[in-house]
Amino acid sequence: EAGVVQSPRYKIIEKKQPVAFWCNPISGHNTLYWYLQNLGQGPELLIRYENEEAVDDSQLPKDRFSAERLKGVDSTLKIQPAELGDSAVYLCASSLGVGGQETQYFGPGTRLLVL
Amino acid sequence: GQNIDQPTEMTATEGAIVQINCTYQTSGFNGLFWYQQHAGEAPTFLSYNVLDGLEEKGRFSSFLSRSKGYSYLLLKELQMKDSASYLCAARSAGSYQLTFGKGTKLSVIP
Numbered sequence: 001e002a003g004v005v006q007s008p009r010y011k012i013i014e015k016k017q018p019v020a021f022w023c024n025p026i027s028g029h030n031t032l033y034w035y036l037q038n039l040g041q042g043p044e045l046l047i048r049y050e051n052e053e054a055v056d057d058s059q060l061p062k063d064r065f066s067a068e069r070l071k072g073v074d075s076t077l078k079i080q081p082a083e084l085g086d087s088a089v090y091l092c093a094s095s096l097g098v099g100g101q102e103t104q105y106f107g108p109g110t111r112l113l114v115l
Numbered sequence: 116g117q118n119i120d121q122p123t124e125m126t127a128t129e130g131a132i133v134q135i136n137c138t139y140q141t142s143g144f145n146g147l148f149w150y151q152q153h154a155g156e157a158p159t160f161l162s163y164n165v166l167d168g169l170e171e172k173g174r175f176s177s178f179l180s181r182s183k184g185y186s187y188l189l190l191k192e193l194q195m196k197d198s199a200s201y202l203c204a205a206r207s208a209g210s211y212q213l214t215f216g217k218g219t220k221l222s223v224i225p
Contacts (some may be wrong), residue, residue: 042218104213
């Protein structure tokens with residue numbers, strides 16, 4: 001069974017440029033999460049989707065970050081414009097059911113460097 | 116909210132046993148997870164505890180005491196490949212949000 005797929009794996013951009021990350025969850029997983037992980041820190045939740053609905057986006061910086069999961073399967077996270085402090089690893093995770101009660105499985109992440 | 120505390124770094128010898136502790140403070144608790152993360156890779160699920168006691172899974176075991184807000188991950192017969200960061204995460208009741216600790220970087224030496 002394929003795991004969570006993310007692309008690109010690495011991205012280098014200049015500040016003020018836009019950037020987008022893509023995630024395809026494990027087949028059949030209804031809940032999708034985007035996390036941010038800084039070096040030496042644990043992942044921090046940005047947004048959680050149940051099917052196509054964003055049910056928890058309280059920690060998403062909405063002035064520059066946006067996300068969508070239009071058909072309830074794959075998802076895109078966008079930053080526009082990127083700032084130096086956005087350099088981090090962006091992890092996508094998925095879990096089977098809704099309500100967040102099941103185990104979360106993570107993708108390999110996108111490592112972003114903003115110059 | 117949640118506050119998760121775990122040691123930053125630990126070193127242990129190949130073949131030995133190591134215990135990684137995690138304490139949590141929470142306004143609502145619904146389970147404790149342990150993940151392993153090798154450098155530059157995704158966190159991978161190791162264990163889940165929601166009731167008090169010990170859960171054993173091969174060389175790895177995890178313990179939970181809800182009354183003490185305490186968990187540990189026990190790794191037996193350490194191998195070099197066990198060198199990684201180990202993340203403790205507590206799940207909130209209601210929102211089911213996972214709050215992660217900063218991770219414990221374990222180095223296994225010959």
